[in-house]
Amino acid sequence: MSLFYRWWVRCLKVRSFNIAWRHWKARRGYRVGAYHELPSYIRQHAPGGTFADIGCMWGVNGAYSFVAEEAGAAAVKGVDVFGPTPEFEAEHARRQSRVEFILGDVLRAETLARIGTVDTVLCAGVLYHLPDPFALLVALRRICSRTLILRTSTIPEMPGLPQAAIYYPGLPPAARRLWDLRSLGVPRQVGITEAFEPQEGYGNYFWGLTPSCVEALLVTAGFKVEFRAIEAFAHTVICTAVAPAFDHRVPEEAESRAMAAEISRAGIARPA
Numbered sequence: 001m002s003l004f005y006r007w008w009v010r011c012l013k014v015r016s017f018n019i020a021w022r023h024w025k026a027r028r029g030y031r032v033g034a035y036h037e038l039p040s041y042i043r044q045h046a047p048g049g050t051f052a053d054i055g056c057m058w059g060v061n062g063a064y065s066f067v068a069e070e071a072g073a074a075a076v077k078g079v080d081v082f083g084p085t086p087e088f089e090a091e092h093a094r095r096q097s098r099v100e101f102i103l104g105d106v107l108r109a110e111t112l113a114r115i116g117t118v119d120t121v122l123c124a125g126v127l128y129h130l131p132d133p134f135a136l137l138v139a140l141r142r143i144c145s146r147t148l149i150l151r152t153s154t155i156p157e158m159p160g161l162p163q164a165a166i167y168y169p170g171l172p173p174a175a176r177r178l179w180d181l182r183s184l185g186v187p188r189q190v191g192i193t194e195a196f197e198p199q200e201g202y203g204n205y206f207w208g209l210t211p212s213c214v215e216a217l218l219v220t221a222g223f224k225v226e227f228r229a230i231e232a233f234a235h236t237v238i239c240t241a242v243a244p245a246f247d248h249r250v251p252e253e254a255e256s257r258a259m260a261a262e263i264s265r266a267g268i269a270r271p272a
């Protein structure tokens with residue numbers, strides 16, 4: 001990682017510089033995003049279809065699931081590995097809501113089976129919290145028949161290194177400090193502001209993905225990026241489901257033996 005890049009990241013962490021960068025990008029024609037714009041994307045895509053909000057609970061108590069329901073979604077499922085919180089239950093009762101909360105890990109088959117397939121999937125603030133972000137995107141593709149609204153924490157692009165990413169666990173404290181976003185108002189980042197904590201599980205920050213890396217993962221998982229809103233340390237995309245979810249097919253035993261024999265006969269398998 002170059003000295004210039006470190007300097008650039010430090011500049012973007014200064015609030016006044018960050019605001020100036022946003023104005024500069026907007027003047028150059030980029031759509032510059034913000035967390036508070038999520039409800040407007042939901043209102044645009046939820047009406048009339050089914051909706052799932054993956055990672056619906058922490059700090060928001062299912063608020064985006066309620067936005068989708070209010071916007072006219074036909075059925076809404078909120079999914080999380082914890083909850084429901086008392087705030088969610090109180091709001092659910094107040095609205096006489098039909099939002100269904102599903103407690104489960106979206107990477108697990110039994111959770112995917114409970115969600116089924118929905119028209120629109122929202123997944124905000126989850127991708128960088130999982131050790132296997134590609135598995136998350138493939139899981140999202142499996143449940144999404146039309147539109148994915150994805151927002152995630154990112155790191156700035158690295159000049160000359162497209163699709164780069166940083167794996168946080170194991171970084172020494174001095175290296176982690178570069179990714180500490182307290183100066184921009186982001187509170188505790190487990191795995192960055194403090195060391196990786198195995199008992200915190202998905203609460204840790206695992207990956208600092210560049211936007212180009214996120215978009216490449218999305219395409220490989222089966223999505224097409226239709227809209228993007230950039231930020232210095234976050235990326236929001238709206239995607240359509242265009243290709244089947246990525247899958248490596250394991251052949252049946254007889255087919256597999258035939259393939260193995262053919263590969264051996266051709267002599268094309270060499271130790272890598």
Ligand SMILES: C[S@@+](CC[C@H](N)C(=O)[O-])C[C@H]1O[C@@H](n2cnc3c(N)ncnc32)[C@H](O)[C@@H]1O
Nearest residue numbers: 055057058060080081104105106124125126202
């Ligand atoms: C940073 S919070 C984001 C909350 C909200 N979506 C937002 O944008 O403000 C991440 C949420 O995802 C949940 N989560 C993390 N990993 C998950 C998984 N594998 N399956 C379902 N939910 C998960 C967490 O419990 C937490 O509620």
